[in-house]
Amino acid sequence: MSQERIKVLLAKKKIDVHGRGTKLIARELRDAGMEVVYFRFGVVEEIAEAALQEDVDVVAVSIMTSGQMQVARELIPALKERGMTDVLVIMGGIIPEVDFEPLRELGVHRCFPPGLPGGVVADYIRENVGTATLA
């Protein structure tokens, strides 16, 4: 009897007041059968700590007020340092598309632009969870 569920850490900066997008994504993922730990971080290390203790399959970061490059630069090594090398890392929110490739190079598996139809993020997670590595 399989009771496995995809667990997602959905993180957003504490100082970022934009809450609608993350709430929407959180509900979408829940309704797709996933367990979503929602939380607001002060420093990037908190995301890695939470990912470790919660043993999530996916780390999703919402970026509404820029700073995506810095977050990625700190987050990926922090995850690797803790042995979380098979976690899927995604970002979404207001991120300029020119940053998508550099973010991928830093180790972010996928960035999502705003205004996507419902289901896209959940489908991507389902298809890619468990296959990702942070090499």
Added chain:
Amino acid sequence: MDATTDQAEQVVAGSALHAGRLITRIENGRADARAVLRSLAPHCGKAQLIGVTGPPGAGKSTLVSALIRELRGRGRTVGVIAVDPSSPFSGGALLGDRDRMVESSSGDSGVFIRSLASRGASGGLAAAANDAVDVLDAMGKDVVIVETVGVGQGEFDIARIAHTVVLVLVPGYGDALQAMKAGITEIADVVVVNKSDSPGAEQTFKELAAQGFQRTGPDGGPPWPVPVLQASALRHDGIAELVDAVDEHHRFTGRTAWRTAHEHARRRARFIAFANDRLREELLETAADARALTDPYGAAEEFVTELIEAHRRLTAHRAAGAETEQK
């Protein structure tokens, strides 16, 4: 070293990675997790277990955060298991408790917080909660706090796990509070009226404090007068007093039949859970697959009767064997 011993040793050594992964395997009902739990058993039983329950929005998570800060200030390490409900429709869940606890735990390896979805379990907890508590206990956390789902009623499972159950209430519940008074003596060891910074708190506190709640002990155990406190989790008011009251209850029960009864109840719950899991996996699923099930009730009745009969014969056979040996 085999995998089981290795995993157990990593957890005992305090590895958050191994503890986190083990809890996931427990949640998923994996047989290999049970073997690790068994190896961990000798390292369990040291932690003080605190339950935090109460209606949604009462401030349970915020209060847990305040407790973390207070306990860390006193040099005690803390583990937290926070349970939120799963959606009965999708099976998914929104786990929001951790969000309230970030500030008091950030960058502190003395704190380990794990959110669990209830996954259909009734009783205010997740099926994995009892074992997850053991993992944090074996990790060496001095105190393990369990936050229940918080539907407000029927959350009796927490009393079977925690040494001390803290019931969090807030002003302005009116009728709901009246209804809960009946349940207080069944579950609460300490009552705290949270949000003392908001209007009506004083009134609610006085009303509850005047009740003189008492919990009757198990056979031979003296009754415990339930203290009623007030606190503001948000402002960190009354938190030291709360920790003192919880510790006082822990000392009190430790000296009496309360603790023996509690420990027996936990072992009993564990026996039933383990046996239940294995029976389901190794007997029931196969039995169900092997039958036509046109009459599921009849088939179940017949199957269970056969099992009981077989077990009765085995027991009799063993007893006879033991007698022959003695002769």
